[in-house]
Amino acid sequence: MTDVLIVGAGPAGLSAAISCAERGLQVQVIDEFMRPGGRLLGQLYQETDGSWWNGIEEAAKLQDKAASLGVVLKLGISVIDLNQSEDGWIVYTSTGILKAPALLLATGAAETACPIPGWTLPGVMSIGAAQVMTNVHRVRVGMRGVIVGINVLSMAIAHELELAGIKIAAMMLPAKNMINKDVGDPRKVMQSIVRLGHLAPSPLLRLGSGLMRYSSLQSLGLHLYPKRGFKVWGIPVQLRKAAVEIEGIEKVESVRVANISPEGDIVPSTSRSLPVDFVCMAGGLYPLAELAAVAGCPFRYVPELGGHVPLHNARMETPLAGLFVAGNITGIESAKIAAAQGSIAGLSIAAFHQVSGTEEDLLESIQNLRITREKASIQFHPQVADGRRRLESMFSENFS
Amino acid sequence: MESQSVIICRCEEVDLKQLLETAERFSCSSRELKLRSRAGMGYCGGRTCRLLVDSIVQQLTDTQTSNEIPLKHQPPVRPVTFQNLGGGLS
Ligand SMILES: Cc1cc2nc3c(=O)[nH]c(=O)nc-3n(C[C@H](O)[C@H](O)[C@H](O)COP(=O)(O)OP(=O)(O)OC[C@H]3O[C@@H](n4cnc5c(N)ncnc54)[C@H](O)[C@@H]3O)c2cc1C
Numbered sequence: 001m002t003d004v005l006i007v008g009a010g011p012a013g014l015s016a017a018i019s020c021a022e023r024g025l026q027v028q029v030i031d032e033f034m035r036p037g038g039r040l041l042g043q044l045y046q047e048t049d050g051s052w053w054n055g056i057e058e059a060a061k062l063q064d065k066a067a068s069l070g071v072v073l074k075l076g077i078s079v080i081d082l083n084q085s086e087d088g089w090i091v092y093t094s095t096g097i098l099k100a101p102a103l104l105l106a107t108g109a110a111e112t113a114c115p116i117p118g119w120t121l122p123g124v125m126s127i128g129a130a131q132v133m134t135n136v137h138r139v140r141v142g143m144r145g146v147i148v149g150i151n152v153l154s155m156a157i158a159h160e161l162e163l164a165g166i167k168i169a170a171m172m173l174p175a176k177n178m179i180n181k182d183v184g185d186p187r188k189v190m191q192s193i194v195r196l197g198h199l200a201p202s203p204l205l206r207l208g209s210g211l212m213r214y215s216s217l218q219s220l221g222l223h224l225y226p227k228r229g230f231k232v233w234g235i236p237v238q239l240r241k242a243a244v245e246i247e248g249i250e251k252v253e254s255v256r257v258a259n260i261s262p263e264g265d266i267v268p269s270t271s272r273s274l275p276v277d278f279v280c281m282a283g284g285l286y287p288l289a290e291l292a293a294v295a296g297c298p299f300r301y302v303p304e305l306g307g308h309v310p311l312h313n314a315r316m317e318t319p320l321a322g323l324f325v326a327g328n329i330t331g332i333e334s335a336k337i338a339a340a341q342g343s344i345a346g347l348s349i350a351a352f353h354q355v356s357g358t359e360e361d362l363l364e365s366i367q368n369l370r371i372t373r374e375k376a377s378i379q380f381h382p383q384v385a386d387g388r389r390r391l392e393s394m395f396s397e398n399f400s
Numbered sequence: 401m402e403s404q405s406v407i408i409c410r411c412e413e414v415d416l417k418q419l420l421e422t423a424e425r426f427s428c429s430s431r432e433l434k435l436r437s438r439a440g441m442g443y444c445g446g447r448t449c450r451l452l453v454d455s456i457v458q459q460l461t462d463t464q465t466s467n468e469i470p471l472k473h474q475p476p477v478r479p480v481t482f483q484n485l486g487g488g489l490s
Contacts, residue, residue, distance in 0.1 A: 081475035117406045293473040301465045308469050
């Protein structure tokens with residue numbers, strides 16, 4: 001008899017599995033990928049303190065710990081639908097039906113598209129696909145490419161590609177259009193990356209972390225922005241250039257690049273073709289919450305968390321009995337935070353099963369999460385803590 | 401290339417121009433736009449273009465993002481065989 005079924009073997013799902021199993025619950029984890037670890041598997045970067053975060057090693061630690069506690073892990077199985085019944089959750093998968101009184105959704109995040117003409121040509125991929133091909137499958141994505149879309153994720157992955165010996169000719173914005181309004185707007189992009197001071201070895205951007213919070217200085221910064229961009233890890237980061245179109249007959253051959261104004265408008269007659277053999281599109285991340293939606297969980301729109309998120313409280317409970325959420329499905333944050341949320345969810349599930357003595361640990365783990373969030377070296381949205389507070393108060397207004 | 405010819409739904413090959421024309425002509429909701437154009441009804445189940453279709457409708461109708469997800473998720477959330485869907489596996 002399974003006490004809890006966990007969908008997703010990323011840092012959130014595996015950490016939850018460990019904390020449930022440590023309290024004596026029978027745990028089953030399902031993931032559709034053929035390896036456990038979720039998005040951890042692609043991660044490799046240097047922390048603010050200089051140490052390296054190696055996601056493959058982190059995933060192995062979690063997997064070993066879970067296995068030693070008797071957690072059952074099933075890979076290559078997709079969950080396709082859910083139903084709540086009198087005695088728990090009925091989970092429909094690609095290989096049959098499973099049942100459990102408690103269900104944790106830890107399905108992570110998906111990538112937002114930022115289409116420009118030519119983005120469906122072979123050789124164009126999302127930045128996350130390039131990360132998985134490089135670090136998980138160890139397949140070379142190409143010889144020389146361009147990254148379209150500048151954000152914390154694409155900067156981190158650009159570095160990973162460089163470390164793997166893959167040449168990035170430039171990072172630039174997608175040409176602004178009705179669907180790429182924000183990711184194509186140099187001012188908005190500047191606002192989001194000036195907070196990554198430690199990632200940006202350029203004086204202007206570093207200065208930015210403090211001073212450029214003021215919008216007047218931001219536009220000044222953009223006016224002064226050098227034509228060739230700044231080099232970050234040897235890669236030109238060009239906030240004043242946009243990819244207008246990806247060109248090629250059978251596959252990517254070049255990217256048409258034009259200069260843009262600080263507002264993101266194309267400067268006429270400035271476009272030229274940059275020869276490349278691959279292009280990565282980086283439009284950002286959003287919570288992958290489709291299973292919470294089909295389960296009938298209420299949602300809230302919280303832009304700081306990456307979009308629509310299932311309503312939940314600090315204990316990772318949703319308003320539906322026995323349904324819990326943890327990790328990026330609740331908002332886009334880094335892997336350490338997903339893991340900390342998983343531990344909280346695990347304790348909540350133990351409390352749901354009336355395992356005694358969990359309450360104190362639960363409160364402590366909620367406190368730990370706040371500390372982890374304050375110290376996070378990778379932050380996807382600067383106001384994430386505000387978004388979290390707002391969501392928690394929306395939960396207590398409606399369900400307590 | 402004209403910028404409106406950019407493909408939005410890659411599974412069903414629906415471009416921005418088609419979506420804009422359909423949305424304007426029928427003053428569509430996201431759901432109606434999806435059903436009329438097939439954007440979001442292909443193999444990936446709308447994982448790639450759902451947010452784009454929502455955003456287009458929102459801008460044309462000048463509405464705020466609602467708390468509920470505008471374009472509803474429908475099971476199965478992954479492609480499955482008819483055998484599985486018909487209960488042949490259980
Ligand atoms: C492309 C990409 C790159 C990222 N890079 C970084 C980075 O460099 N640094 C960083 O700190 N954060 C990064 N993140 C954020 C990342 O989401 C978190 O670091 C962390 O991995 C989130 O953990 P999680 O457990 O919530 O989800 P994930 O690690 O994403 O794990 C979710 C798991 O659920 C499984 N799943 C989803 N739906 C189903 C289903 N229906 N049925 C079965 N299984 C399912 C998936 O296969 C996946 O293994 C990245 C995210 C993405 C999408």
